[in-house]
Amino acid sequence: MPNGPLGDTIEAKIQTYLYGDGETVRADEEDLAFFREHFDELDASDALDCISDHSFSFESDELDFGYGEESEDEEDLEL
Secondary structure, eight states: OTTSOTTOEEEEEEEEEEESSSSOOOOOHHHHHHHHHHHHHHHHTTOEEEEEEEEEEEEGGGOOOOTTOOOHHHHTOOO
């Protein structure tokens, strides 16, 4: 994205899913790889429960690619 054209509008849709029963635990890298590989079949089988759906957009020239320069707000940001 740092090399993309300035002035374009970037749109994002973020969905959060639950999978399985029991206590909610954070997915690790192995879990994420499994879900990436099998997402369509899990979603089609109703094994996933979409619990959140958000959309937003912003202009590409609003991005700051100051990697390595964490602000206080960025330290608390988790994706």
